[in-house]
Amino acid sequence: MDQVNRQKRIMWWSRILAAATLVLAVALPPLVFITVLLLPVDMLAASAHVAPPPSALSSGTQLLIALVASLPALLLSWGLWALRPALISFGRGACFAPVVFGALKRFAVALFVSALLRVAVVPLTGVILSIGHEQGALSLRFGMGDLQTMLLAAGVWILAWIIVEAAALDAENKQFV
Amino acid sequence: MQIEVHLAVVLAQRGVSGRALAEHIGITQANLSLLRQGKVKGVRFETLAKICDYLDCQPGDLFTFRRD
Numbered sequence: 151m152d153q154v155n156r157q158k159r160i161m162w163w164s165r166i167l168a169a170a171t172l173v174l175a176v177a178l179p180p181l182v183f184i185t186v187l188l189l190p191v192d193m194l195a196a197s198a199h200v201a202p203p204p205s206a207l208s209s210g211t212q213l214l215i216a217l218v219a220s221l222p223a224l225l226l227s228w229g230l231w232a233l234r235p236a237l238i239s240f241g242r243g244a245c246f247a248p249v250v251f252g253a254l255k256r257f258a259v260a261l262f263v264s265a266l267l268r269v270a271v272v273p274l275t276g277v278i279l280s281i282g283h284e285q286g287a288l289s290l291r292f293g294m295g296d297l298q299t300m301l302l303a304a305g306v307w308i309l310a311w312i313i314v315e316a317a318a319l320d321a322e323n324k325q326f327v
Numbered sequence: 328m329q330i331e332v333h334l335a336v337v338l339a340q341r342g343v344s345g346r347a348l349a350e351h352i353g354i355t356q357a358n359l360s361l362l363r364q365g366k367v368k369g370v371r372f373e374t375l376a377k378i379c380d381y382l383d384c385q386p387g388d389l390f391t392f393r394r395d
Contacts, residue, residue: 322368325367325368325369326367326368326369326370326371327354327358327359327361327362327367327369327370327371327374
């Protein structure tokens with residue numbers, strides 16, 4: 151594939167990804183919030199790896215759980231929003247624009263922290279489910295999915311550094327005729 | 328130490344305009360102007376070959392090395 155076709159492919163897919171990230175960034179937090187809000191209490195307890203509470207949850211408690219569960223999605227949504235300037239820049243054919251480094255870095259931070267938050271949300275949900283009951287429960291889990299997300303975030307961060315190096319090379323290359 | 332560019336001289340000797348050369352080698356007139364003034368970091372072999380071909384000269388006619 152020659153350079154022109156490669157650049158066209160990058161621009162095409164970047165535009166599609168920019169649109170997809172926009173949709174995801176806007177839709178993800180409310181979707182997670184509504185899903186958790188409508189989840190039956192026994193399923194909520196199962197997802198928090200604790201026993202279901204003996205009595206029904208108050209609407210305030212359910213709302214609090216939905217808010218807590220939405221935090222990772224909210225952060226990821228911010229990360230996707232922050233990534234968009236890079237994708238828009240790729241879509242215009244400017245792969246080494248100054249905006250790219252910052253956008254990738256913010257996305258990596260959002261990915262990493264949202265994975266950490268996901269780990270914290272499970273025990274937090276368990277604690278909230280236990281509020282007002284005699285017996286409390288706490289469960290902390292760290293899965294391969296969380297680890298993979300953190301590794302991906304680290305990879306994106308390194309990619310951001312590589313983009314800075316590439317931008318310097320590109321700037322130098324432009325001084326050759 | 329620096330490389331001196333004699334492209335302007337060779338162009339004048341051949342009676343070729345910068346515009347015609349820029350068009351032939353496929354670079355902008357702005358870049359050719361920078362090359363004439365020696366204000367570029369380097370010249371690609373591809374560009375150099377096209378210049379030499381068009382002006383019927385050798386690379387040594389275009390550049391000299393001067394020790395400060």
